[in-house]
Amino acid sequence: MSKADTCIVIGGGVAGLWTAWALADSGINVTLLDAGKVGSGASWGNAGWICPAQTGPLPEPGLILHGIKDLAKQDSALHFTPSALLRMGPWLAQFARYCNQRAYDKGVEALTTLGYPSFKLIEQLGLDRHCDKTGVMAVAKRRSDVEHFVERLTLLTALGQEPPGEILSGDAVQDVEPVIGRGQSAVLIKNHWQIIPDRFTAALADEVRRAGVTIVEHQRVSSFDAHHGIVHAVRTAEGAHAADCVVIAAGAQTADLTRQLGYPMPLIGGKGYSIDVVPTRMPKQAVMGLDTHIAVSPMGGQMRIAGIMEFSTSPETIAKPRVDALKRSAANLVGSWTKESVPWTGLRPVAPDGLPLIGRLAPASNVFVATGYSMLGMTISPAAGTFLARSIIDGDDGATGPFSPQRFRKRHIQM
Incomplete structure (x- = not known):
């Protein structure tokens, strides 16, 4: 393909915003389309963590057995509804293949380049x-x-990340973070930045506009004008948007759009939950519950509780047992609160190997994708956007590499 001078980016979460900025910074004329308001999806309701210490793929050694064993537990951090298990059969079988130490270590090494x-x-x-x-x-x-x-952080440290502090027990834990309950052990990870997601995303959108990107909100993409694998225009209810190339960065909905182009991807949405509260005592910094897999994040005068990876056939339904379990775990970890918001839920896109899909959709196509960031969107989106922009400019066919969207084509995983 010849060099792209114009590009349409579909999706206004952090994945799309950082990609749009990187493309514009490289001299490409970019228009970003979002179905709603920029940053209103999973980029809004997450824990607000920019944390390379988290850069490991979702499939860990033994995780699939743990998830099935705890299927009936209301407080399980990884939860499959029975109907989802039936629907996800082929995807889940592939996911299980990556729940081993070798695949996990390779995934960590790959993700570290983006963290x-x-x-x-x-x-x-x-x-x-x-x-x-x-x-x-x-x-x-x-x-x-x-x-x-x-x-587990030893590999990250060997790859150049800052090592963690010393492990604390007893009163030493409360000396660092007084709100943590007695009888806990802890370690402080300094290589972590905390943000308030909606404020950060709004500020990022401002920088994207300053870079020359045209952001068009409340325009859902309905179809494509395509011929022989080349998209000439993206259609919404308001009309057609033509460009030399297209980047689909629409989170869990990306697979729906690529399917229209004849390229289904094994991408599913894992439901996450969060709730904002006003705590009796605010933590000094973010807190990660290792045994409960929850995130507690100070955000101004509020504290956000986030967690759970639920695979369900009802993506918009807020399951009260999940929320209650999340609140119980947080109360046991950091104490009580006086006020709480309405719970939020959103979908985080996950591939079977837990790695992102970043690159050209097919060797001869002018369509690229930036998705599959799972729970790492805030952490890896900046570097992932730059990686994708470079691939587009260099004319990479996208057939190789750990993040290639084409890596599952030979396996024919149907969803």
Whole structure:
């Protein structure tokens, strides 16, 4: 393909915004289309963590067995509804293949290339002024769980990330973070920035506009004008938008759009939950519950509780048992609160190997994707956007590499 001078980016979450900025910064004329308001999806309701220490793929050794064993537990961090298990059969079988140490280590190594570099890109745009850099406390009842977590960080440290602090137990935990309940062990991870997602995303959108990107909100993409794998225009209810290339960064909905083009992807939406509360005592920094897999995040005068990965056939339904379990875990971890918001739920796009899909959809296509960021969107989107922009400009066919959207084509995983 010849060099692209114009590009349509579909999706106004952090994945689409960072990609649009990187393309515009490289001299491409970009129009970004969003079905709603920019940053109103999963980029709004997340924990607000920019945390390279989290850069591991979702399929971990033994995770699938743990998820099935705990299927009936209301407080399970990974939850499959029975109907989802039936529908997800082929995807789940592929997911299980990656629940081993070798695949996990390879995934960590790949994701690290997108994690830590994001800090510099955030600083480049001056967005670090919106970041609290006090770190995150990783906490568990059993010291052995904290030790296991620190051991898992050894690979990240070997790849150049800052090592964690010393493991704390007893009163030493409260000396660092007084709100954490007694009888816990913890470790402080300094390589973590905390943001308020909606404010950060709004500031990012402003920088994207300053870079020359035209952002068009409340225009849902309905179809494509395509011929022999080449998209000539993107259609919405308001009309057609023509461009030399198209980037689909629509989160879990990306697969619906690529399917229209004849390229189904094994991408599903994992439901996450969050709730904002006014705590009796505010934590000094973010807190990660290692044994409950929840995130607790100070956000101004409120504290956000987030967590759970639920695979369900009812993506918009808020399951009260999940929310109640989330609140119980948070109360046990950091204490009580006086007010709480209406619970939020949103879909996080997940591929079977837990790695993002970033690159050209097919070798001869002018369509690219930026999705599959799972729970790492805030952390990896800046570097992922730059990676994709470089691939588009260099004319990479996208057939190789750990993030290639074409890596599942030979496996024919149907959803």
